[in-house]
Amino acid sequence: xxxxIVVTSGKGGVGKTTSSAAIATGLALKGHKTVVVDFDIxxxxxxxxxxxxxxxxxxxxxxxxxxxxxxxxxxxxKRCPNLFVLPAxxxxxxxxxxxxxxxxxxxxxxxxxxxxxxxxxxxxxxGAMMALYFADVAIVTTNPEVSSVRDSDRILGMLQSKSKRxxxxxxxxxxxxxxxxxxxxxxxxxEMLSVEDVEEILAIPLIGVIPESQxxxxxxNSGVPVIMDQESDAGxxxxxxxxxxxxxxxPLRFVTEQKKGFLKRIFGS
Amino acid sequence: MQTPSLELKGSSFTLSVLxxxxxxxxxxxxxxxxxxxxxxxxxxxxxxxxxxxxxKAADYxxxxxxxxxxxxxxxxxxxxxxxDEIATQAKALGLANIKSGKQSNxxxxxxxxxxxxxxxxxxxxxxxxxxxDLVIFGTVGNGAEVxxxxxxxxxxxxxxxxxxxxxxxxxxxxxARSLEAELVSIAGxxxxxxxxxxxxxxxxxxxxxxxxxxxxxxLPL
Numbered sequence: 001x002x003x004x005i006v007v008t009s010g011k012g013g014v015g016k017t018t019s020s021a022a023i024a025t026g027l028a029l030k031g032h033k034t035v036v037v038d039f040d041i042x043x044x045x046x047x048x049x050x051x052x053x054x055x056x057x058x059x060x061x062x063x064x065x066x067x068x069x070x071x072x073x074x075x076x077x078k079r080c081p082n083l084f085v086l087p088a089x090x091x092x093x094x095x096x097x098x099x100x101x102x103x104x105x106x107x108x109x110x111x112x113x114x115x116x117x118x119x120x121x122x123x124x125x126x127g128a129m130m131a132l133y134f135a136d137v138a139i140v141t142t143n144p145e146v147s148s149v150r151d152s153d154r155i156l157g158m159l160q161s162k163s164k165r166x167x168x169x170x171x172x173x174x175x176x177x178x179x180x181x182x183x184x185x186x187x188x189x190x191e192m193l194s195v196e197d198v199e200e201i202l203a204i205p206l207i208g209v210i211p212e213s214q215x216x217x218x219x220x221n222s223g224v225p226v227i228m229d230q231e232s233d234a235g236x237x238x239x240x241x242x243x244x245x246x247x248x249x250x251p252l253r254f255v256t257e258q259k260k261g262f263l264k265r266i267f268g269s
Numbered sequence: 270m271q272t273p274s275l276e277l278k279g280s281s282f283t284l285s286v287l288x289x290x291x292x293x294x295x296x297x298x299x300x301x302x303x304x305x306x307x308x309x310x311x312x313x314x315x316x317x318x319x320x321x322x323x324x325k326a327a328d329y330x331x332x333x334x335x336x337x338x339x340x341x342x343x344x345x346x347x348x349x350x351x352x353d354e355i356a357t358q359a360k361a362l363g364l365a366n367i368k369s370g371k372q373s374n375x376x377x378x379x380x381x382x383x384x385x386x387x388x389x390x391x392x393x394x395x396x397x398x399x400x401x402d403l404v405i406f407g408t409v410g411n412g413a414e415v416x417x418x419x420x421x422x423x424x425x426x427x428x429x430x431x432x433x434x435x436x437x438x439x440x441x442x443x444x445a446r447s448l449e450a451e452l453v454s455i456a457g458x459x460x461x462x463x464x465x466x467x468x469x470x471x472x473x474x475x476x477x478x479x480x481x482x483x484x485x486x487x488l489p490l
Contacts, residue, residue, distance in 0.1 A: 153391045161394065
């Protein structure tokens with residue numbers, strides 16, 4: 001049974017695309033056949049993060065319009081045989097997405113793939129609605145700050161009222177919270193909301209906490225999903241999140257401030 | 270879509286009511302002419318309802334009264350508060366038997382019910398319990414709105430807006446397990462977050478209207 005997972009947030013710049021790429025790669029590395037679909041029509045980014053921007057020939061909108069078939073548009077990841085990318089169109093806008101078109105493409109993908117990851121654009125307009133409409137699971141990416149939390153709350157409301165599952169009265173979309181760009185030191189000083197604060201406001205189960213990390217920017221710029229950098233704390237945190245998505249129970253890591261050792265305090269880090 | 274050739278809509282009009290206080294049509298004629306002479310233009314073609322509450326005679330000649338009014342350029346549209354026999358005459362003469370607003374049966378008040386929401390109300394969502402109390406088993410987030418014609422009970426945190434007694438019920442209350450609202454309002458009287466903080470020391474609370482101002486009291490939890 002194929003699972004459609006939407007990575008969404010409402011707010012922009014919180015790490016939806018980074019998380020989509022990392023989670024899709026993580027699932028594929030675990031042996032699950034996975035495709036990650038970029039719904040951000042007109043602002044195509046996923047291909048950059050996945051490092052396949054030079055191999056984009058046909059895109060999602062071409063497939064919807066029948067100008068190309070799925071196999072022509074899907075890009076096979078070079079590092080991981082179970083992973084495919086369906087890129088967005090850079091020259092169109094979000095109105096190119098229709099419920100029928102998107103539904104048909106997702107149905108076709110469901111024949112081949114175990115997991116379909118939908119990378120949602122920011123906002124609550126057509127693009128974001130299309131990305132979440134068919135979802136079985138939603139990963140709500142949130143930064144530990146008030147505006148991001150409020151936008152996530154709004155998106156959760158949309159999932160409960162505007163998704164296909166809600167409209168058809170099926171079992172509701174499973175919602176998980178993914179807290180990104182978390183900085184324990186700034187939580188201690190009171191500059192940032194804590195995990196507990198965000199969990200309390202949004203009241204949905206937590207699937208992972210990704211620490212603020214230099215590795216994320218480095219990974220994005222070099223087109224390698226950060227989960228492949230297993231040296232980095234962000235990479236490890238994404239691996240944990242993927243395991244939790246697959247049903248494992250793991251303790252949270254990187255949520256408390258690491259005390260600097262004596263030498264580090266003297267020489268800095 | 271094709272426009273329907275007719276539509277039925279309710280509307281209210283102000284009509285002059287002519288009270289007939291005695292049976293003698295001649296006296297009525299004289300007094301009526303006197304009145305009309307004062308402002309002839311005002312009454313010209315004016316639609317009238319005739320109140321016959323004082324006329325208790327079953328053999329009253331309504332046709333003669335109608336002719337009199339028509340001869341003075343008045344348009345009689347109906348009668349009101351007449352005894353049954355005269356009402357029957359009116360029907361025969363093609364006049365309506367009109368009930369005034371006070372007389373007409375008020376719409377039977379629907380019994381108040383409760384609307385129950387068993388989930389969190391998220392930012393941007395709006396819930397309205399029409400003619401009902403609203404009970405929420407969950408939290409009302411920032412930017413969410415819950416509105417009820419009756420009272421609102423929230424068994425979670427209230428962080429958004431809550432408006433009870435939306436159609437004017439001053440006895441409506443708002444109860445929340447944790448009162449962190451952006452706005453609470455009862456029958457149009459409202460408080461913003463800062464007023465709530467000023468006026469409340471408790472976490473949970475009951476907001477109600479005392480006279481013209483809101484008060485918050487602690488819940489015995």
